Amino acid sequence: MTYHDDELLPISALQHYLFCPRQCALIHLEQVWAENQLTMEGLLLHERADSPTHETRPQHDGVRIRVERALPIRSLELGLIGKADIVEFHHPRDSSDSPRIIPVEYKRGKPKANDCDRVQLCAQALCLEEMCSTGVTEGALFYGTRRRRTEVVFDDDLRRRTMQTIDALRTMIEGRVTPPAVRTKACEKCSLIDLCLPDATGGDRSVARFMSRQLNAHLQDETTDE
Amino acid sequence: MKRHLNTLFVTTEGSYLAKDGAAVQVRFEKKTLLRVPLHNLDSVVCFGRVGFSSQLAAACAEAGVSISLMSPHGRFRAAVVGFSPGNVLLRRQQYRAADDPELTARIARNCISGKIANSRSVLLRAARDAKDEDRSSRLKLAAKQLAPILRRVAKADDADTVRGYEGESASKYFASFGDLTSVDGFQMKGRSRRPPLDPINALLSFLYAMLAHDARSACEACGLDAAVGFLHRDRPGRPGCALDLMEEFRPVLADRLAFSLINRKQVSCKGFEVTSSGAVRMDDKTRKTVLTAYQTRKQDTIEHPFLGEKTTMGLLVHLQARLLARHLRGDLDEYPAFIWK
Ligand code: SF4
Numbered sequence: 362m363t364y365h366d367d368e369l370l371p372i373s374a375l376q377h378y379l380f381c382p383r384q385c386a387l388i389h390l391e392q393v394w395a396e397n398q399l400t401m402e403g404l405l406l407h408e409r410a411d412s413p414t415h416e417t418r419p420q421h422d423g424v425r426i427r428v429e430r431a432l433p434i435r436s437l438e439l440g441l442i443g444k445a446d447i448v449e450f451h452h453p454r455d456s457s458d459s460p461r462i463i464p465v466e467y468k469r470g471k472p473k474a475n476d477c478d479r480v481q482l483c484a485q486a487l488c489l490e491e492m493c494s495t496g497v498t499e500g501a502l503f504y505g506t507r508r509r510r511t512e513v514v515f516d517d518d519l520r521r522r523t524m525q526t527i528d529a530l531r532t533m534i535e536g537r538v539t540p541p542a543v544r545t546k547a548c549e550k551c552s553l554i555d556l557c558l559p560d561a562t563g564g565d566r567s568v569a570r571f572m573s574r575q576l577n578a579h580l581q582d583e584t585t586d587e
Numbered sequence: 588m589k590r591h592l593n594t595l596f597v598t599t600e601g602s603y604l605a606k607d608g609a610a611v612q613v614r615f616e617k618k619t620l621l622r623v624p625l626h627n628l629d630s631v632v633c634f635g636r637v638g639f640s641s642q643l644a645a646a647c648a649e650a651g652v653s654i655s656l657m658s659p660h661g662r663f664r665a666a667v668v669g670f671s672p673g674n675v676l677l678r679r680q681q682y683r684a685a686d687d688p689e690l691t692a693r694i695a696r697n698c699i700s701g702k703i704a705n706s707r708s709v710l711l712r713a714a715r716d717a718k719d720e721d722r723s724s725r726l727k728l729a730a731k732q733l734a735p736i737l738r739r740v741a742k743a744d745d746a747d748t749v750r751g752y753e754g755e756s757a758s759k760y761f762a763s764f765g766d767l768t769s770v771d772g773f774q775m776k777g778r779s780r781r782p783p784l785d786p787i788n789a790l791l792s793f794l795y796a797m798l799a800h801d802a803r804s805a806c807e808a809c810g811l812d813a814a815v816g817f818l819h820r821d822r823p824g825r826p827g828c829a830l831d832l833m834e835e836f837r838p839v840l841a842d843r844l845a846f847s848l849i850n851r852k853q854v855s856c857k858g859f860e861v862t863s864s865g866a867v868r869m870d871d872k873t874r875k876t877v878l879t880a881y882q883t884r885k886q887d888t889i890e891h892p893f894l895g896e897k898t899t900m901g902l903l904v905h906l907q908a909r910l911l912a913r914h915l916r917g918d919l920d921e922y923p924a925f926i927w928k
Contacts, residue, residue: 392674393674393810538917539917541918542918558910560894560895561910561919562913562918562919567920568893568919568920568922569921576741580734580738
């Protein structure tokens with residue numbers, strides 16, 4: 362099956378989903394959005410990569426590299442849409458061969474413990490494969506603090522993981538249900554903490570009990586007052 | 588939300604607001620009176636004949652600062668707010684809940700429980716502060732009379748019943764307003780709203796209008812439809828949800844402030860004029876005093892009883908709007924009203 366244009370989900374949602382499904386739902390289902398420092402820095406870092414440009418660099422062994430910045434990508438198969446920071450097209454000397462395609466993504470900070478950056482990159486690769494009708498086998502992540510490239514191979518494992526995340530994301534978005542908050546370490550870094558209210562809404566806190574406790578305490582005061 | 592919510596009140600009729608870089612410039616008769624950076628502001632509230640440029644309106648919309656246009660006496664007329672995609676799922680849920688008698692009753696019941704409890708707290712505090720023994724015991728008695736109503740409201744399971752108790756408690760509460768102040772000239776002859784017929788009513792109406800304005804902004808900021816309420820049934824032009832939200836805050840933010848302004852002699856009877864129709868109006872100076880006191884009161888810190896976090900009186904209504912939204916979205920079993928201690 363293929364998805365219709367307006368059913369496409371943003372590739373960035375995959376990262377949000379892996380960070381915290383509730384955060385993903387708050388952003389993509391409920392459209393609440395809060396800027397915090399992390400997202401601001403992310404934006405600044407992206408600025409350079411964000412203006413659509415391309416350039417061609419000849420290389421000594423005869424390979425021409427065309428670099429596209431802010432390249433719009435999508436997959437109707439997977440129902441994804443997004444923008445790739447940088448995609449390198451390595452054209453071999455023999456121009457009848459199709460180019461090698463390498464997506465490169467810029468990230469602030471250092472490599473993360475989970476594989477959300479790799480999943481996002483892999484999703485870009487899947488889009489590029491569909492759009493260019495060719496295989497994309499590797500890409501790279503460029504981390505702000507490291508200032509060098511980390512190679513990413515799109516092997517079966519990573520592809521499977523990416524497909525699973527896409528499925529889970531779609532199920533959640535189409536179900537239109539925001540999952541309940543679960544307080545984790547991620548919450549400290551979450552830009553939506555004040556909208557999500559994980560301490561108030563997570564767990565099994567009951568407002569009914571809270572209200573009756575409050576009212577009892579309030580009415581208690583009266584008797585002691587007299 | 589740690590951002591501070593400052594409001595720029597423009598009360599000088601004939602003034603003009605322009606965009607000056609990333610700031611609002613207030614001009615009057617070609618002179619610049621004031622310059623306030625947009626990032627320090629949450630909203631700009633204009634009273635009466637105040638003009639502004641379209642550039643300023645656009646810059647405010649972009650920066651998430653609303654511009655509200657009020658009558659000289661604080662009645663809401665119009666607002667400039669930026670485009671916000673809103674939250675369609677939240678709104679649908681809000682409309683469904685408003686059509687569901689059981690959900691509506693539970694929300695209305697908690698709002699009114701909060702309101703009555705907070706009214707009682709206002710009376711009890713005043714009783715403690717009163718120098719006059721008789722006054723003090725009358726206030727305590729009034730608070731005592733509200734207790735059984737509060738107990739019954741907390742168990743009510745239909746919105747009309749809640750509305751009935753609300754009316755009953757309000758008339759008992761207002762009846763004791765005469766004991767909240769002993770300053771001459773501020774005797775209250777019952778609640779009169781349209782128009783207010785004595786200085787206290789004029790003062791209360793104005794503060795309620797400010798509170799309603801803040802509650803409306805709070806609804807908009809979190810994606811709720813300010814027009815669709817639970818306790819307040821739909822009526823065109825009435826911000827039902829905002830009015831629901833402000834119930835808990837009336838005693839704490841408006842009533843208490845009104846009486847402390849009177850008792851501390853920050854406002855005096857001379858600041859109110861009686862028109863030939865009997866309607867009472869505040870003069871400009873009094874209005875400014877009241878606005879300043881309201882803004883100052885909003886800076887007071889308080890611990891939010893449900894969230895357990897320190898916040899300010901001004902942010903409370905925003906937090907309550909968020910909690911209502913989270914309840915409507917199914918994260919909370921009920922709406923946790925704000926009960927003041
Ligand atoms: S605060 Fe925690 S639970 Fe809530 S969205 Fe953020 S990470 Fe998820």
